[in-house]
Amino acid sequence: MTQTAPAGKHAMIAASADNVVKTYGSGDTVVHALAGVSIGFRSGEFTAIMGPSGSGKSTLMHCLAGLDTVTDGTVAIGDVNLNGLGDKEMTKLRRDRIGFVFQAFNLVPTLTAEENITLPQGIAGRDVDREWFDTVVDRLGIRQRLTHRPSELSGGQQQRVACARALVGRPDIIFGDEPTGNLDSRSSGEVLDILRAATDEFNQTVVIVTHDPRAASYADRVVFLADGKIVRELQRPTADDVFEVMRNLDDPAQTDAQAPTPTDTAAQQTGLGEGN
Numbered sequence: 344m345t346q347t348a349p350a351g352k353h354a355m356i357a358a359s360a361d362n363v364v365k366t367y368g369s370g371d372t373v374v375h376a377l378a379g380v381s382i383g384f385r386s387g388e389f390t391a392i393m394g395p396s397g398s399g400k401s402t403l404m405h406c407l408a409g410l411d412t413v414t415d416g417t418v419a420i421g422d423v424n425l426n427g428l429g430d431k432e433m434t435k436l437r438r439d440r441i442g443f444v445f446q447a448f449n450l451v452p453t454l455t456a457e458e459n460i461t462l463p464q465g466i467a468g469r470d471v472d473r474e475w476f477d478t479v480v481d482r483l484g485i486r487q488r489l490t491h492r493p494s495e496l497s498g499g500q501q502q503r504v505a506c507a508r509a510l511v512g513r514p515d516i517i518f519g520d521e522p523t524g525n526l527d528s529r530s531s532g533e534v535l536d537i538l539r540a541a542t543d544e545f546n547q548t549v550v551i552v553t554h555d556p557r558a559a560s561y562a563d564r565v566v567f568l569a570d571g572k573i574v575r576e577l578q579r580p581t582a583d584d585v586f587e588v589m590r591n592l593d594d595p596a597q598t599d600a601q602a603p604t605p606t607d608t609a610a611q612q613t614g615l616g617e618g619n
């Protein structure tokens with residue numbers, strides 16, 4: 344592969360949350376969506392965030408991506424603290440440094456696949472790096488589809504176009520919100536292979552929220568939320584490992600038994616987990 348990361352990039356933190364609290368509402372209706380979350384995402388690593396419904400997964404991702412604000416604590420992309428940014432600076436940061444892959448693909452229906460892939464670069468007023476565009480398009484196997492509109496593509500092909508759109512901008516980090524939630528198992532596998540390859544071959548940092556243990560098993564690291572807190576973390580787990588933790592988290596009687604181990608707790612404090 345021609346595209347390699349700068350030396351030492353693995354040691355860098357692409358995004359981080361430090362003691363993040365997110366509260367919705369007030370008084371009797373207050374919801375503590377995030378109750379003190381600290382975590383760092385290393386450059387070039389693929390992380391999956393899991394947890395029961397309502398545990399705070401989407402809230403955490405939205406705060407990290409600057410799509411929502413925190414009530415307390417700080418979030419950063421690289422060394423840029425998002426808390427202090429105004430609307431314009433936030434928009435620019437999201438455009439320049441963050442890629443998104445959504446469950447619903449979010450392609451513009453009137454544009455071709457190629458136009459969709461290059462649209463963010465056009466909006467940012469940047470020239471598209473054609474060599475990198477070609478590398479991404481060929482790696483994702485969508486060259487034959489570049490002139491097609493989204494309605495002429497399968498769900499899996501649309502999500503591959505969305506992955507290409509995210510990758511072509513070479514963002515610091517790609518956030519995927521249930522990126523395989525609308526796909527059958529074969530297309531899910533293709534998209535997950537692409538996200539895996541993006542980290543392995545392009546040193547891209549990827550963070551996804553998923554409910555699917557099989558999807559999580561593609562990640563280097565799986566972080567489990569419950570009641571707005573990080574309660575477990577697994578490194579390179581199998582789908583069965585992930586399923587087992589989720590089964591226990593879904594069973595409130597088991598939740599206490601899943602309190603962080605000393606290793607997990609250390610991982611939370613550093614936000615880095617094992618193997619630093």
Ligand SMILES: Nc1ncnc2c1ncn2[C@@H]1O[C@H](COP(=O)(O)OP(=O)(O)OP(=O)(O)O)[C@@H](O)[C@H]1O
Nearest residue numbers: 367368374376394395396397398399400401402403
């Ligand atoms: N805009 C909002 N206003 C009020 N409460 C909210 C809002 N957004 C989220 N919440 C609440 O915050 C908590 C965490 O929600 P969040 O969507 O982050 O959970 P999740 O783990 O992503 O859930 P799911 O797996 O069902 O998508 C939930 O109790 C939810 O009802």
